[in-house]
Amino acid sequence: MQLFHVILPCLTALSTICSFSGEGYLINNLQISHVALCTQNQSEFKEHITIKIRTDQHEIYIVPTIDYGYDPNIFLGDFIGNGLDQIFYSVNSGGSGAYSSSQLIVLQNGEQKNIYDSQNFENTAQARLKDQCVTITYLNQNYYLNASHADLSGEQEVFVSNVNAVMPVYNGGLKKYQIIQFQKIYIDYTANNIGYLATIIDFSANGATIVNAGTFTNFTLSN
Numbered sequence: 001m002q003l004f005h006v007i008l009p010c011l012t013a014l015s016t017i018c019s020f021s022g023e024g025y026l027i028n029n030l031q032i033s034h035v036a037l038c039t040q041n042q043s044e045f046k047e048h049i050t051i052k053i054r055t056d057q058h059e060i061y062i063v064p065t066i067d068y069g070y071d072p073n074i075f076l077g078d079f080i081g082n083g084l085d086q087i088f089y090s091v092n093s094g095g096s097g098a099y100s101s102s103q104l105i106v107l108q109n110g111e112q113k114n115i116y117d118s119q120n121f122e123n124t125a126q127a128r129l130k131d132q133c134v135t136i137t138y139l140n141q142n143y144y145l146n147a148s149h150a151d152l153s154g155e156q157e158v159f160v161s162n163v164n165a166v167m168p169v170y171n172g173g174l175k176k177y178q179i180i181q182f183q184k185i186y187i188d189y190t191a192n193n194i195g196y197l198a199t200i201i202d203f204s205a206n207g208a209t210i211v212n213a214g215t216f217t218n219f220t221l222s223n
Contacts (some may be wrong), residue, residue: 007101016040018052021074024085026107031055033107034085038073046072051089053107061088062112065119066101070094073169077177079104079203080115080138088168088179104179104203115202116208117165118181125197127158127185134158134185136197143215145185145195154188160197163185169200178202178211185215 018030018038026033035055038061039046049067053060069091076085087105094167104116124137132148158213161184168177 009071015040016050022076023082024076026076026085026087027052027058029083030056031057033085035074035076037074039072043095045070051087051105053087054135060107060112062105064089064091064101064103065114065117066091068088069101077168077170079168080106080176080205081174082108082205084101086115088177090166099162100182101164102163104167104181106205108205113204114181115203118166119191121163121181123160123162123183125160125183127131127160128178129156129158134187134194136160136185138213139210141213143197143213145215145217147187148195150187150189150194151192158212159186159190160184161190171202174202182216202215 016038018036021035021037023032030073036052038050038052040048044083047068049064049072051062051064072091075088077088079086080217088102089105090100090102093099102118103114106113106115117126127134127136129147134145136143138171157175164184166179166181171178179201180200181199184193185195185197186193195215195217198214198216199210202209202211
């Protein structure tokens with residue numbers, strides 16, 4: 001049964017601007033799908049973003065969770081190890097504290113399935129400062145960041161942001177893509193950023209699994 005009738009009738013009545021984003025075997029390994037990003041304005045800040053997938057038999061429009069922002073982007077690759085391509089979508093909020101929103105969309109067995117959405121990621125990390133060292137507790141493990149270069153003149157309250165950025169990474173051993181997501185670690189205010197909590201996430205057709213985590217510092221030490 002085919003359920004790829006996610007076409008929005010109102011789009012035909014509006015002037016849309018589509019840009020080619022890539023092609024791959026998204027639905028099956030017999031027909032190539034052409035993927036484009038479509039918006040309804042030409043300004044840098046995009047609104048009403050849709051993902052258009054076109055094959056010989058289908059024309060599908062998908063509205064992402066966050067359908068507005070700067071620099072919307074699509075990456076096609078095999079994330080679940082089924083030999084087909086999935087859609088990794090990201091868009092930037094803009095501004096000095098810019099955050100990106102990301103989704104991983106699977107088209108499989110006649111259905112559309114979102115197996116990752118950075119907006120829904122449960123932030124369970126906690127952090128505390130002691131003796132100019134920040135300890136981040138995450139998934140029953142402790143990770144550390146040096147805070148000696150930070151502004152420690154305030155309340156010294158440490159925050160772990162929601163997902164700040166996400167990017168695909170290729171795992172040669174598994175012969176598929178995973179993602180690495182970053183959460184900002186800051187003290188008292190967002191500009192007082194000391195580093196990031198980085199999490200690597202692996203995917204299957206059934207969902208996502210966290211496979212590793214670590215920290216990235218925001219400072220370079222010199223002699």
